[in-house]
Amino acid sequence: MSQCANAIKYSMAYNGFDFNGDYNYESKDKSIDITQCYWRAKVESYIEQDNKKNRDSSNNVTIDDYNQFKELFKNQRCHICNARITWKNKPTLDRIDNSKGHSKSNVIPCCLYCNVYKANRDENQMKLMIQLRKYALFKQLPMTLTSDEGYQLLRKGITGGLSNVMHRYNIAGETRINHFEFDQENKCVYSVDSDYIQTHVVQLDFHSQYPSVMSGEPNMLNPYTNHIIYMPAQLIERITDQDRCRQLIYDTNRFSEDTLVIDKMLLFVAEIKGHIDEKYLNEAINWGPILRNIDITTNKETIDEFMYNHLVEHKLPHDKTERKLTNLVDTNNEVMPFNNYYLWQLMDTCHLIIDEIVSVTTFSKHSNFNSFVKEFMNLRQQTKDAKNEGLGQFCKLILNSAFGGDALNSEKYSNTRLLSANKTFVQHMMNGFIHSTELNDDLYAVQVDKESCRCNTCLQVAYFVLDSAKFRYVNFIYNFMNKAYDLSRMHFVQSDTDSLTYAISGDVNRGPDQLFEEVIKDQGFYDRYKDCVYTDNGQKQILHIDVEKQGYNCIALSPKNYIINDEIVLKGEILDQNPQINEQTFIDNINKGTITTVVNTTLSQRKGTMSRLQIERNAITGSHTKMIVLPNQSCLPFINNIKADRYFIKQ
Numbered sequence: 001m002s003q004c005a006n007a008i009k010y011s012m013a014y015n016g017f018d019f020n021g022d023y024n025y026e027s028k029d030k031s032i033d034i035t036q037c038y039w040r041a042k043v044e045s046y047i048e049q050d051n052k053k054n055r056d057s058s059n060n061v062t063i064d065d066y067n068q069f070k071e072l073f074k075n076q077r078c079h080i081c082n083a084r085i086t087w088k089n090k091p092t093l094d095r096i097d098n099s100k101g102h103s104k105s106n107v108i109p110c111c112l113y114c115n116v117y118k119a120n121r122d123e124n125q126m127k128l129m130i131q132l133r134k135y136a137l138f139k140q141l142p143m144t145l146t147s148d149e150g151y152q153l154l155r156k157g158i159t160g161g162l163s164n165v166m167h168r169y170n171i172a173g174e175t176r177i178n179h180f181e182f183d184q185e186n187k188c189v190y191s192v193d194s195d196y197i198q199t200h201v202v203q204l205d206f207h208s209q210y211p212s213v214m215s216g217e218p219n220m221l222n223p224y225t226n227h228i229i230y231m232p233a234q235l236i237e238r239i240t241d242q243d244r245c246r247q248l249i250y251d252t253n254r255f256s257e258d259t260l261v262i263d264k265m266l267l268f269v270a271e272i273k274g275h276i277d278e279k280y281l282n283e284a285i286n287w288g289p290i291l292r293n294i295d296i297t298t299n300k301e302t303i304d305e306f307m308y309n310h311l312v313e314h315k316l317p318h319d320k321t322e323r324k325l326t327n328l329v330d331t332n333n334e335v336m337p338f339n340n341y342y343l344w345q346l347m348d349t350c351h352l353i354i355d356e357i358v359s360v361t362t363f364s365k366h367s368n369f370n371s372f373v374k375e376f377m378n379l380r381q382q383t384k385d386a387k388n389e390g391l392g393q394f395c396k397l398i399l400n401s402a403f404g405g406d407a408l409n410s411e412k413y414s415n416t417r418l419l420s421a422n423k424t425f426v427q428h429m430m431n432g433f434i435h436s437t438e439l440n441d442d443l444y445a446v447q448v449d450k451e452s453c454r455c456n457t458c459l460q461v462a463y464f465v466l467d468s469a470k471f472r473y474v475n476f477i478y479n480f481m482n483k484a485y486d487l488s489r490m491h492f493v494q495s496d497t498d499s500l501t502y503a504i505s506g507d508v509n510r511g512p513d514q515l516f517e518e519v520i521k522d523q524g525f526y527d528r529y530k531d532c533v534y535t536d537n538g539q540k541q542i543l544h545i546d547v548e549k550q551g552y553n554c555i556a557l558s559p560k561n562y563i564i565n566d567e568i569v570l571k572g573e574i575l576d577q578n579p580q581i582n583e584q585t586f587i588d589n590i591n592k593g594t595i596t597t598v599v600n601t602t603l604s605q606r607k608g609t610m611s612r613l614q615i616e617r618n619a620i621t622g623s624h625t626k627m628i629v630l631p632n633q634s635c636l637p638f639i640n641n642i643k644a645d646r647y648f649i650k651q
Contacts, residue, residue, distance in 0.1 A: 005398045006405025012372040013141055019127070023134040029086035031074050039066045042092065046102035052418075059103040061093070069093075072109055080114040081130050094118065140233040140366040142406075142458035150235045150361055151455050153269060154463045157337035158407065161209075161469065161497025162291045162325055163559035164626055168633040169590050170493050170503040172198055172552035177491050177505050178634050181650070182281040187642060189285070190650040191634040196489050196505035200512035201564060205548035206473070207535065208377060209498035211399040212543045213468040214461070215374065216367025219543040220532045221479060222472075224344055225265065226257045229468050232267050232363035232460040245270070245360040254344055267365045268340045269463070271358035275330035275640065280351035283482075287492050288327030288637040289350045289474045292336050296638070297321045298625050304644035307629040314595050316623050326626040330640045339467040342474070349478045363460060373399070373542060381540045407462035419446050469497075476545065480533055486521040494556040501554060501564070512550040555586040558624040562586075573619050574600045581619060589622040590633065596620035 043063055050057040061069070073091045077084055085091040093102055094110035110118075117129040136143050145151045167178060176193040183190065206212070218227040239245055248268055253261050276284050298318045300308040311318040335358050338346070346352035376395050383392035419427060424444040427433050434447040477500075481487075493501040506518035520526050535544045549564050556562035560571035563586050568575055575581060578598040588594040598619040604611050627635035628647050636647055 001397060002401040002404030002408070005402040008398060009369060009372045009402045009405075012375070013368040014132075014135065015371065016139075017132070017135050019131060021131070021135070023131065023138040024082060025134060025137040027084050027086055027089065027137075029084075029088050032085050032087050032091060034066075034070050034073055034091070036063075036066055039063065039069065046093070050101040055099070055101040057101045060101050061104055061107065065104070076109045078111040078114055079108050080110055080118065081134060083111055083134075085109065085111060089113070137234070139368060140364050141368055142232065142366070142461050143234045144457065145235055145455040145459055147235055147238070149238050151459065153238075153271070153337060153359075153361055154459045157269070157271075158459075158463050159291065159293055159325055159466060159470075161466070162327070162473075163494075163496045164327055164635075165494040165556045165558060165562070165624055166287065166327075166492040166627070166635050167494075167503060168556055168624070168629070168635065170198055170201055170554045170556070172200055173508075174198070175503065177489060177503065178632070179488070179491060180282075180285045180634070180636055182278070182285055182639075184278050184281070188646040188648060189636055189639065189642065190648050191630050191632055191636060192650045193632070194488060197508075198503045199506045199508055199510075200514070200550065200552055201493060201501060201503050201554040202512070202515055202547060203499055203501040203549040203554075203564060204545050206476075206498040206500075207540050207544050207546060208373075208396075208399050208542070209469050209472070210403045210465050211373045211377065213472055214369045214403060214465050215542050216370040217373075217542045221475060221529055222341075223348075223479070224254045224341055226259060226262045228262075228367060229341060229471070230267060230365035230367055231369060232464050233366045234364050235460060236266065236362040236364060238359055238361045240359050242357060245357045248340075248360050248362070249343065249347075249354070249357070254340075265365075266362040267464070268360050268362045269337050270340070270343055270360045271335050271337045272343070272354050273331050273333065273335050273356040273358075274346075274352050274354045276346075277351045277353050281329060284329050284350050285637065286487070287477055287495075288329045289346060289478065290328040290331065290336075290352075291325065291470050291474075292328060292331070293323050293325050294328065294332045294334070294638070295321050295323050296326070296625055300644070302638075302644055303625050304628050304630070304647060306631050307624065310593055310622060311625075314593065314621070316595075316618075316621055322625065324626050327637050329637055332638070333640050339464050339471070341471040342467045345471050345474055345478075350474075372402070377540060377542055384540065403462055403465040406458045406465075408457055416445055416447050419444050472543070473500075476533070480529060484520060484522055484526040484529070485516055486519045489519045490516075493554050494559070494562055496560065499548060501549075501556070501562075503554065512552060515547060515550065553583075555583070555590065557586060557589055557620065557622045559626065561620070570619060573598050577601055578619070585620050589620050593622060594620070595622075 040063055043061060046060055047057050050060065073085045079094065083089055090112045092110055092112050092115045093107035094115050095102060096106050096108060100106045113133060114130055118126050169175060175198040177196040177198060178191060178193050181190040181192050213229050214231050216228055216230065220227055222229060249270055253265055256262060296302060298311065298320055308318060335356070376399050380392055380395035380399070383395060421442050421444065424436055424446055427446050427448065428436070432448040436447070437445045439445055489505040490502050493503050504516065504519060506514050533545055535541045535546045538546060549567065551565035554562060554564045560569060562569050563583055566583060568581060570581065577600060581596065581598065585596050596619055597616055599614050599616050601612065601614050604613050624635060627637060628644050629635050630647060630649055632649050
């Protein structure tokens with residue numbers, strides 16, 4: 001499904017493509033200055049190619065021709081696409097007569113891309129592939145990664161959507177609004193109950209979270225790049241020079257609304273180590289804005305004795321190291337990558353101090369997914385108005401899975417070569433050797449590690465969608481909620497990829513439909529920005545938010561395991577088959593630590609025989625190890641260099 005949706009997305013981005021169009025693009029990259037080692041490798045490769053095809057190689061270009069071809073590559077263009085030869089657009093020699101070898105009189109400069117697609121292909125097919133590449137460069141559309149460093153950075157740094165719980169027990173008329181407090185002098189953290197009593201809970205829904213951030217639609221709540229979240233196109237370079245890195249990270253043009261200035265800016269992914277300034281930690285500790293994976297050891301020293309004792313008593317997994325996505329207020333003394341929007345948000349709003357910069361990888365940018373997102377969002381709203389649930393669900397699936405095709409792990413890490421016995425023997429002693437198979441007396445199929453990874457998807461798009469979604473989430477909390485509402489009268493309950501639940505102390509004489517009306521602290525700010533945040537009459541709008549649920553109580557035991565208004569969310573369980581799961585089940589787990597099991601019945605077919613399977617498993621465990629859980633059911637973020645025994649409940 002994700003691949004089909006992805007294909008629709010890119011077909012609409014390429015909607016203006018013309019097979020015979022003029023898409024000449026003048027690259028600003030430096031001309032290539034080939035080295036002798038590079039030329040030697042090319043010469044040996046040409047000889048090997050010609051010998052395999054039984055072509056005469058006696059008059060081939062030689063190592064002595066280095067200076068001549070060095071100048072040729074520097075000054076001439078590709079004879080097929082007319083592009084300049086650069087280090088990013090690497091050169092080779094194209095044979096004029098394919099029946100002859102690589103002699104001086106039979107070769108002409110050509111870029112490697114064109115040479116690959118010219119080989120033994122129909123002229124129209126070759127032209128199509130070359131025109132598509134020129135169009136992508138001309139329109140700044142995403143292209144697959146060719147840099148192994150860039151691939152490793154994005155693949156290792158990619159993180160999904162967050163699901164977390166901050167306050168587990170939220171009952172109207174009983175629960176006090178709670179907040180967290182960092183004691184800078186004593187280096188400890190407190191959970192503090194206020195005098196405000198909860199009256200209701202509200203759950204917000206981020207409309208089409210991933211499609212919204214790739215839409216390229218302006219939104220006034222976004223302070224950067226003229227209020228638009230751009231998507232990455234081609235990877236440009238990886239920078240390690242500290243001055244250049246800082247120039248990009250701290251570029252004041254990020255606040256510009258001048259399109260000419262913004263057009264010249266690049267997107268980037270920065271590998272940094274940092275922390276939020278202790279002076280401002282209490283502004284961030286209630287909902288840690290750094291959403292990243294860390295290794296969490298489920299022992300008493302890390303998760304504190306309350307949750308640890310619960311795990312031990314009920315024989316749940318403990319004393320193990322788990323890698324989990326959670327809310328943080330520092331990078332856990334680790335180097336972590338962030339895209340430019342997310343990093344700017346952490347710096348400007350959350351007072352992140354960058355302790356170390358490892359690298360900055362730059363990308364060109366575009367907003368060419370706009371037509372795809374707008375068309376399917378409009379169609380989804382039309383089907384909703386017409387009560388066409390089938391087509392509406394189709395549009396929802398297409399929108400929500402469109403980014404997934406770019407994140408698929410379809411890379412190939414090995415390559416197979418046909419080599420002689422002597423070269424196979426040499427290959428056995430190389431680091432990249434994997435396996436060899438004898439085909440005949442002097443021919444072997446040798447499997448080796450690829451020198452560079454070939455990534456068949458635009459992984460940079462998937463990375464930016466996920467990180468920009470986190471930026472949108474944090475931006476909404478810190479630049480709207482925290483400014484518009486009185487935070488002393490509300491606390492976070494739980495968050496998911498595209499939803500957020502608050503417990504609120506409002507008017508005791510009104511029901512949950514009062515929403516946030518009684519806790520507005522800055523009416524002018526609220527009125528100025530509400531239209532670019534909330535939707536009208538439940539309409540599905542890009543980069544907007546709506547109320548999904550409202551009620552009196554919410555018990556959230558762990559991520560994706562909560563109940564609001566008798567509506568249960570329990571990931572992986574079939575609730576219709578397990579009526580024993582109800583509100584009392586959640587309350588018993590809070591009060592007594594009761595573990596509840598479920599039996600899921602499914603059908604399975606094996607060797608033509610249909611079987612009915614019943615699987616019993618734990619459903620309600622109360623295990624929550626992404627945060628430090630205290631006996632008052634508040635869940636606090638991990639802070640580097642502060643042990644779990646320094647977390648207290650302030651009486």
